[in-house]
Amino acid sequence: MNDDGYPMRELVNLNCIWHRVIEKRMSDLGLTSIQSRMLGYVYFQRRQEKKVFQRELEEEFKIRKSSVTSVIQILEKKGLVRRIGVPGDARKKELVLTEQGIAVQETVLGRLDRLEAMVNQTLTEEERRLWFSCIRKIEARLEEAEYD
Secondary structure: OOOOOOHHHHHHHHHHHHHHHHHHHHHHHOOOHHHHHHHHHHHHHHHOOOOEEHHHHHHHHOOOHHHHHHHHHHHHHOOOEEEEEEOOEEEEEEEEEOHHHHHHHHHHHHHHHHHHHHHHHHOOHHHHHHHHHHHHHHHHHHHHHOOO
16 A cells, blocks of 8 residues: 555555456356446345346446446346346336346355455454444545535
8 A cells, every 4th residue: 555645546446456356256257347246236136126127227337328238238148137028118128137147146245255254354343443434434525525
């Protein structure tokens, strides 16, 4: 870590490292970070008995429609998701995980839990409290800045 007065730069760097570690741990599943995250989003929404449509993924991940379409098509080719037509609106397709998609997502969750545990073991309880306090403080300030 470089203590150069740019905490957000360090956070971005940490985020890049985190994503590289995740991609490495998931490489045998053939998933990129964004594919895994979208699969996870559909998985958790369905567990809450909520329907998921492409538009939600665009908003949730703040990416363009074409990018979401590309990821969905890849997940379909891998047999992890299906698009199901919605009665009354031929253009709208609900995203549903296949059995294979559910199994892959549960594998992903187990691996992520182990990574989180590894990070948690690196920090003391006090350091974790301070970390979350700092993150919440920065988040609140950045949200305020959106409206300045």
